[in-house]
Amino acid sequence: MIILKNIHKVYDDDFQALKNINLEFQKGEISVLIGPSGCGKSTTMKLINRLIAPSSGSVLINGQDVKGIDPVQLRRSIGYVIQSIGLFPHMTIGRNVAVVPRLNKWDTARINRRVDELLGLVGLPPEVYRERYPSELSGGQQQRIGVIRALAADPDVILMDEPFSALDPISREQLQDELVRLQQELHKTIIFVTHDMDEAIKIADTIVLMKDGEVVQTGKPEAILRHPANDFVRSFIGQKRLQAESMNEIPLVDEVMVTRPVTALPKRGLAEAITVMERRRVDSLFIVDRDNRLQGIVSIYRVLDQYGEENKTVSDVMQPVLYSVRTGTPLPAAVELLSRHQLSNLAVVDENNRLAGLITRGSVVRHLADGYLQEAAESPVEEV
Ligand SMILES: Nc1ncnc2c1ncn2[C@@H]1O[C@H](COP(=O)(O)OP(=O)(O)O)[C@@H](O)[C@H]1O
Ligand SMILES: [Mg+2]
Numbered sequence: 001m002i003i004l005k006n007i008h009k010v011y012d013d014d015f016q017a018l019k020n021i022n023l024e025f026q027k028g029e030i031s032v033l034i035g036p037s038g039c040g041k042s043t044t045m046k047l048i049n050r051l052i053a054p055s056s057g058s059v060l061i062n063g064q065d066v067k068g069i070d071p072v073q074l075r076r077s078i079g080y081v082i083q084s085i086g087l088f089p090h091m092t093i094g095r096n097v098a099v100v101p102r103l104n105k106w107d108t109a110r111i112n113r114r115v116d117e118l119l120g121l122v123g124l125p126p127e128v129y130r131e132r133y134p135s136e137l138s139g140g141q142q143q144r145i146g147v148i149r150a151l152a153a154d155p156d157v158i159l160m161d162e163p164f165s166a167l168d169p170i171s172r173e174q175l176q177d178e179l180v181r182l183q184q185e186l187h188k189t190i191i192f193v194t195h196d197m198d199e200a201i202k203i204a205d206t207i208v209l210m211k212d213g214e215v216v217q218t219g220k221p222e223a224i225l226r227h228p229a230n231d232f233v234r235s236f237i238g239q240k241r242l243q244a245e246s247m248n249e250i251p252l253v254d255e256v257m258v259t260r261p262v263t264a265l266p267k268r269g270l271a272e273a274i275t276v277m278e279r280r281r282v283d284s285l286f287i288v289d290r291d292n293r294l295q296g297i298v299s300i301y302r303v304l305d306q307y308g309e310e311n312k313t314v315s316d317v318m319q320p321v322l323y324s325v326r327t328g329t330p331l332p333a334a335v336e337l338l339s340r341h342q343l344s345n346l347a348v349v350d351e352n353n354r355l356a357g358l359i360t361r362g363s364v365v366r367h368l369a370d371g372y373l374q375e376a377a378e379s380p381v382e383e384v
Contacts, residue, residue, distance in 0.1 A: 001027050002048060002157065002189065007057035009043055009213075017043045019213045021057070025206075027156075028187040030179075032200040035210035035236075041193040044210070045159050048191065049078045061157065076100055079150030079158035079188075083165050086146065087134040093119075093145055094130040100153040118148035122178060140171030147179070151186070160192045164199070176202050197237060201225070209233055251331045256367040257348045257357030263288045266295055266315030270303050273314050277303075286347060287318045292354045294347060297321050324349050327356050331367075334359045 002025040009018035017040045025031045033041045046052040047059050050071045059066045066074060087096045097115045106114070116126040122144040134142055143163060150158050164172045180203055183190065194200055200207050201221045209217045209224065217229040228234040262280045264273055266287055273285055277300050284299040296318030306317045324347040325334050338346055338361065346359040 001025065001062065002191070003060040004044070004047065005058050005060065007044075007047065007054045007059070009040070009047070009052065010055045017213050018054075021213075021215060023208060023215065023218070025189060025191055027189050029205040030183060030190040030192055030203050031206045031208060032204035033191065033193045033208050033210060034195060034197065034200045035216075037195060039210040040213045041195075041210060042161055045161055045191055045193055048157070048159060049075050049080060051075075076103060076153065077155055077157075079153075079155045081143075081146050081150045081158070081160040081163040083162040087142055087149075089134050092131050092133060093137070094126075096134065096145060097149045097152055099149060104153055114152060118151060121151075121182065122148055138171070139167055140175060143167060143171070143175060144178070147175070147182075151182075151188075155188070157189045157191070160190060162193050162195070165194070165196070172199075179203055209236065251367065252327075253325055253329045253331055253334050253348050253359055254327050254357070256331055256334075256363050257359050258363050259357045261286055261347070261355060261358040263292075263355065264298075264314055265290070266313060266318075268314045270307050270309075270312055270314065270317065273298060273303050274300070274307075283344075285314065286321070286355055286358075287314050288355050291352075294321055294324065294349055294353055294355045297347075321347055323347075325359070326351070331359075331364070335364060338364075 004021050004023040007018055007021040008016070010016045021040075021044060023044075033044060035041055043052055047054055048061070048066070050066055050069075053067075061069075087093075088099075094112075094115050097118055098111045101111045101114060115130065119126040119129055124141065124144060129137070129141075134145070137145070143166075146163065147160075150160075164175050167175065176199060179190075192203065204221050207217075207219060207221055207224050208215055209229075211232055217224060217233050219227075224233065225237060228237055262276065262282045262285055264276060264285045264287055266289065268276075277283065277285060283301075284297055286297055287295045289295055295315065297320075298314050298318045302317050302319065303314075306312055309316075323337050323341055323343060325337065327348055327350050329348070334346055334348075337343065338359065344361065347355055348357045348359060350356050
C-alpha cells in the first residue's frame with residue numbers, strides 16, 4: 001500500500017501545486033488520478049518515485065518513507081510509463097524492454113526469456129519485433145513497448161502518466177483493454193493519471209478526482225457516477241456520459257420494426273397471393289382481417305404446394321403464427337426468439353392482436369448500424 005500523508009508542494013516560483021493531500025493507494029488495484037490539466041496529477045505521481053520531493057508531508061510505500069530509500073534504487077523498483085513513450089530510438093525493441101533488467105544485472109538468458117515473454121503478453125511476436133527499432137512500430141505498438149518495459153523487472157508498483165493520451169482512439173481503447181487484461185493476471189499496484197473520464201471508468205478500481213491541487217472525491221467509479229460530491233464532479237463526469245447512457249438504453253421493438261409488413265385479406269386467392277409476394281419481394285404474407293387483426297401466415301412454398309386447388313383462398317392454406325411479440329417488448333427479447341427458433345421474421349402485435357409491424361434480421365442490423373454511424377459521426381476518428 002502507498003500512503004500520501006499531509007502532502008503540500010510549493011514549487012520554487014511559490015506556486016502551490018498540492019494542498020494537503022491525503023491518499024491511500026491499495027495494493028493490487030488500479031487507482032486513477034483524474035482532473036483538469038494543471039490540477040497536480042503528475043506532481044502527485046512523481047512524489048512516489050521521488051522525481052519530486054514534497055515541501056511537507058510524507059510518502060510511505062509499505063510503511064517505509066521513500067525519503068529513506070535511495071532514489072535510483074527506488075526508481076528501478078517502480079515501473080514508469082509516460083505519454084511521450086520515451087523509447088530509446090537507437091536501441092532495438094528487445095534492448096529497450098531489457099533496460100531495467102540489464103541495470104539490475106540479470107544474466108543474458110534470463111533477460112532474453114523475459115523480453116520474449118513480455119512481447120508475447122501484448123501480442124507482438126518476439127521473432128518479428130525483438131530486433132526492430134522503435135521508428136518501425138506504430139504509435140500503439142510503441143506504447144505497448146513502453147508498458148512492457150515498465151513491467152520488465154516485475155515491479156510491484158507501476159506509475160502511468162497519461163500513457164495512452166497521444167494515441168488515436170482505436171489504439172487507445174485496445175491498450176486500455178490490454179491493461180485491464182494484464183492486470184487480471186499481474187495484480188500490480190498501478191497509479192494511472194488521465195484527464196479522460198471514459199478511460200478512468202474503464203480501467204479504475206478506485207478514482208481520485210483532483211482540482212486545483214486538492215482531492216475533490218475518492219471512490220469506486222460506480223459510486224462517483226451515482227453520487228458526485230459536488231457540481232465540479234458532476235460537470236466533470238459530463239454531459240457526454242448522460243447521452244452515452246441514454247444511447248445504451250435498450251430499444252423497444254417499436255423503434256426497430258418494419259411498420260408496413262406485406263399483408264393479405266383472408267379471402268384472397270392463391271394466384272393473387274403469389275403476385276403480391278413477387279411484386280413486394282417477400283416469401284410470406286401475413287393474413288389479417290379488415291381490422292388488421294392477425295389471422296395467420298402463408299409462405300410461398302405453402303401456396304405453390306396448394307396451387308392446383310383453384311377455389312382455395314389464403315385463409316384455407318394459412319398456418320397459425322406461432323411466435324409474435326407485443327408492442328413495447330424490449331428488442332433483445334425479440335432477437336432471442338428470432339435466433340432460438342431460426343425465424344426469418346417476427347410479427348409485432350398490439351393489445352388487440354392487430355399487426356403493428358415486423359422485426360426482421362435486416363431491421364435489427366439496420367438499427368444497430370444507425371446507432372454506430374451516429375456515434376461515429378459524433379466522435380470523428382482522427383486519421384491514422
Ligand atoms: N517545476 C515546476 N515549477 C513551477 N510550477 C510547476 C512545476 N511543475 C508543475 N508546475 C505547476 O503545478 C501545477 C500542477 O502541475 P502538474 O502536476 O503537472 O499538473 P497535471 O499533471 O494535473 O496537469 C500546474 O499549474 C503546473 O504549471
Ligand atoms: Mg500531467
